[in-house]
Amino acid sequence: MNWNNLLQCAVYMGVLLILAQPLGIYMAEVYEGRIQFMAFFEKMIYHFAKVNNPMKLPGVSPNSSFNTAVSFASNTNWQGYGGETTMSYLTQMLGLGV
Numbered sequence: 001m002n003w004n005n006l007l008q009c010a011v012y013m014g015v016l017l018i019l020a021q022p023l024g025i026y027m028a029e030v031y032e033g034r035i036q037f038m039a040f041f042e043k044m045i046y047h048f049a050k051v052n053n054p055m056k057l058p059g060v061s062p063n064s065s066f067n068t069a070v071s072f073a074s075n076t077n078w079q080g081y082g083g084e085t086t087m088s089y090l091t092q093m094l095g096l097g098v
Helices: 003-031 037-046 062-073 090-098
Strands: none
Touching: none
16 A cells, blocks of 8 residues: 555545544434424425325334345345335335345
8 A cells, every 4th residue: 555545544534533423413313303404305306206195104124124134135135025015116226226
C-alpha cells in the first residue's frame, strides 16, 4: 500500500466514525416516529407514481426476516413466507431481488 491508499482509508474511517453516532440517533428517532422528515417526499413520490392503494401488509417477523436473508445469501432460496400475502411485489422486487 502506498501513502495515498492509507490516506484514503484513514479519511474514510474518520468520516465513518464521526457520522456513526449522529446518524444512529437520527435513525432511532425516525423509527420511533418522532421525526417525519421524509414523509413529505414519500407522499410526493406516491403522488407522481400514482400509488393510491398500498397493500398495508404487517411487518415480517425477525425470525422470518433472518430465515429469508440467510436462504438468499446462501443461495438456497428456501422461502419461509407466503409470497404476496406476506411481502408486497415492490418489497420482493427491490429487497429480495437485490
